Amino acid sequence: MTRTDAVPAGAHDLERRLGDPYAPANPLGFDAILAADERGEAFAEGEAALDAYGLNAEFVPHAYGGRFARVDDLVEIMRSVYRRDPALGLGYGTSSFISSVNVWAAADEEQCRTVAAHLLANRKVACAYHELAHGNDVARSDFAALPDGKDLVLNGRKEVVANIQRADALVLFARTGTGPGSRSHSQVYVDKATLPPDALRYLPRFPSLGMRGVQLGGVEFTDCRLPAANILGRPGQGLETALKSFQVTRTAVPAMMTAVLDTGLRTTLRHVRTRHLYGRTAADLPWIRSALAGAFADLLMCEAFASAGARALHLLPQQTSVYASAVKFGISQRLLDAMHQLSVVLGAHSYLRQGPNAIFQKLHRDLKPVGFGHAARAVCQVSVLPQLPLLAKRSWAAPAAADPALFRREADLPALRMDRLAVSGRGGDALVASLPTALDALPDGTDRRLHDLVAHFTTELADLTDVCAALSPAGLSFMADPAAYDLVVRYVTVLTAAACVQTWLHNADGPDAFLTDPAWLIAALHRLRAKPGAVADEAPEDVQERLMAELLDRHDHDRSFGIANRTYTTGKGRP
Structure with a gap:
């Protein structure tokens, strides 16, 4: 449908x-x-x-x-x-x-x-998981909600929690057992209206560079009694629940934040079109056009990847333990890098707190948590790394076409089944396994440059398969050699490329003509081909000019810059 x-x-x-x-x-x-x-x-x-x-x-x-x-x-x-x-x-x-x-x-x-x-x-509702002493390692949380008869007794503190004081209710990750292992923690629901006045104490607010409007604070409970029925689900299920729910939130939250890059790009474009240098507008200068086209390609790339990840939660719930961490890891850094490049284009205007471009400095600051908020990028690497050998052996070595509904924007989806999400993907990776099939699926007359780029990532996948299949289990923990973590970077790059290629292939007869244009895909794959830390591999000039033409058209017709290409309410404030 x-x-x-x-x-x-x-x-x-x-x-x-x-x-x-x-x-x-x-x-x-x-x-x-x-x-x-x-x-x-x-x-x-x-x-x-x-x-x-x-x-x-x-x-x-x-x-x-x-x-x-x-x-x-x-x-x-x-x-x-x-x-x-x-x-x-x-x-x-x-x-x-x-x-x-x-x-x-x-x-x-x-x-x-x-x-x-x-x-x-x-x-x-506020979600109180973290404690400063343990950071992202929630399994070591000390906050206790220990059983006492028919009650739980809450003791301890949670820190750096959004809305902890403003929220009317809390979901607390707490130790409900004294033994070691993953079954010692549960999630506890607390409606503040049911608590006695002295049950909790708020800790001072944490000032922050970005997200200044978000109240980050802490709370301390001392001998606070709650009915044991306030445990969400079965006692001891807290970590498993967190690992499943993280798959939804690690996918969705970075995907939402791609809109920050949209406004950053829109603000920059508005500026350079009115800024005159050397007898022309700044938007006419080749390096600025290249930077804008690159940021546009990054945005389309991120949203294509995010869309596949979000749809996989419905279609491939057993595999999203890998995809969710990959989306968080891959999208967050690319968004940060793209906003930084736009700040270079804006120059001094990127940090002004007043004037027509003032929103940029706020967005630039507010975007930073995409890399560490909720779950740090390093945590995502740690969660993906141990799964690489099984992915290589069970999926990457057996190419197969993926469900078109993963990529086709108008396709209907089955209901989200949280109970079908799995803690481990067990080697399933339909998205990357579909990449080798894309070469044969390229239409006749496809731009040779696009064909070569798809072939490049197919070859990269073959090499990655051989390397990951040979990994030793001893080198897959958080103490792994840095070279092992580089394999995660390579994997996420190939995964992103596969999402972009399949999005292009499966929207060929869709309502958005630009999605069928090879220019955005060529640009995206060029940028993905660059080595980590290197200057992005810029697309050919004709491709960049096609992207610039589309970017300007969307700006002038009040359309979003992302993959949805939808109407935005943005016109009346145009200078």
Whole structure:
């Protein structure tokens, strides 16, 4: 089945409600967002608008009265928030989304309905996993919720938690057993309204360079008693639930943040088209055109990869333990690098806190957590590395065509089944296994440059297969040699290339003509071919000019720069 519109109706509705962010008279625009950021406060007007829209319903499954059905739809809706204010996206929405996914993954019916009612009433839920002493190693958490008769007794602290004080309820990752091993932790739901006044103490807020509107704080519990029924799911299931829910959130959150690059690119383009140098606009200078085309290619590449990852949660849930970490690892660095390159183009204008380009410096700061927030890139590498040998032996060595629904934007998807997500992929990787089949699937008359690039990544996959299949189990822990971690970089690069190639192949007869154009794919594969840390392999000049023409057309017709190519409310503020 296919849908008539690849973009969910909610995304169009939210765009209309939030209006043109560049328009000075818009109370929800960049001027108001920057003023709240300067004060280090949550953007109150934005939160009120999201309340009126009912954004929390996007996080609640249909079965409990909400609108959450597809991860890719949720991502597209949230991009309308993140492209304006990432702090609003995280502080209002994503923190509650991250919390609630754990509930849908493990809780019983009554618990799910309780949390759903909480969210649908525009209340917030905070997810309290981390402790400064242990960082991303949540399995070593000391926070205790130990059983005492029919109660749990909470003791300990959680730190650097978004919305810990503003949230009405918490999902706590806690030690519920004293023994070693993975069955000593559970997730506990806490409705603050049910607690005695002295049950908890808030710790001082943590100031931050970016995301200034997000309240990062901590909480300390001392001998706080809760019913044991507040454990979500079975006691001792906490780590398994976290590893499954992380697959959804590690995929979705970086995908939402691609919208930050969209606005960064849009702001830069607006500037260079009005900046005159050497008798022409800055947008006419070859190196600036190359930088803009490269950032555009990076954005399309990231969103093609993210889309495949999001759709895999529905179609290949047993394999997304690998894909989720790969999406987080691969997209985050590319977004950061692209924004940095745009800051070079903007020069001094990239750090001005007032004026028409002031939103750029905020977005540049707010984007930084994409690389370490929720789960650091290094953690993602550690989770992928041990799976490489089995992937090489079971999937990469046996090429097979992938389900077109992984890539076709209008294709329908089955319901998201959290119970089908697996802690380990067990060697399944349909996406990379599809790459060798793409060479034979290239249409007659395909640009020879594109054919050679696909062949390059097919050869890279063959070499990676041989190397990873020979890896020793002793060299796959967090103490692995740095060269082993380089294999993760190579794998994620090939995985991204496969997603881009298949997206191009499977949207050939879709409604967006540009997706059928080989130019964006040639540019994306050129950039992926560059060695890590090297200057990007720039696409041929004619390819860059095709990308620039598309970029300018989308800007002038108020279209998004990402893979959706959808209408954005951006025109009235144009200079």
